[in-house]
Amino acid sequence: MTDAQDDHSQVTLTRDCMAAMVPSGARILLHEGTEVTIVQSLGNSMTVNIYGNLARIEKKEADALGLVAEDQYEPMPEGLALIDQVWHKLKQVFDPEIPVNIVDLGLIYKVSIDDAQPNIALVTVTMTLTAPGCGMGPVIIEDVKQSIFSLNTVTDVEVDLVFDPPWDKSMMSDIAQLELGVL
Structure with a gap:
């Protein structure tokens, strides 16, 4: 901003x-x-x-x-493979209650890409939430989709929300734990 x-x-x-x-x-x-x-x-x-x-x-x-929105995403480093571009985008999605991105929070379990057909790339993200009843789940999922869809080569995004294994703070990266004061 x-x-x-x-x-x-x-x-x-x-x-x-x-x-x-x-x-x-x-x-x-x-x-x-x-x-x-x-x-x-x-x-x-x-x-x-x-x-x-x-x-x-x-x-x-x-x-x-009263602010001016700048580009919403950090610039993409050049030369990254599509999988690395997806992870880069996911690191720019945040839980509105927690000042740490969803990757470092440990909410992303798996990312897969089906790009067997030319000019078609289906990205599937398997993720969880910090709590099963989190009302922000649909909002975070939509942020994930929008962020990944901003990549030119992505034609479809699926987000699979799972709660097994359940999330706990041990899934956070050391960076996230330091940021939140739990390490």
Whole structure:
């Protein structure tokens, strides 16, 4: 974002915008003039605090917070194989409650690519959530799909959500554990 706001900046919405309540995932309309506090701005979304509750706002709505959305994704290093490009994209998807990407959180169990036919690449991601009842699951899954679909050579994305094995904090990378203070 330009006109950069540090995390925990208080801003007033300059127009109505849609958001998803965290952790329920319920869609709500935030009204122009509402004061919110930016809690985190990572990947393709921002998490804001509104009246003591968290809500996720897509970066394409950044102008409602008086900000300008920059490119939503980190630049892709040149020369990467498709599988490495997919992993790069997955590292730019974040849980709205946790300031760590879903790869380092240990939510991605497997990535496979079927590219046997020319100009067709089906990417299948097997993943989990930090809790089976996580209301943000559909939102995170959609972020995964959009991120991978942004790769020109990908023609289809499937996300298989599984809960066996169940996620636990030991699945996090050392980087994630350090970031969250659990190592």
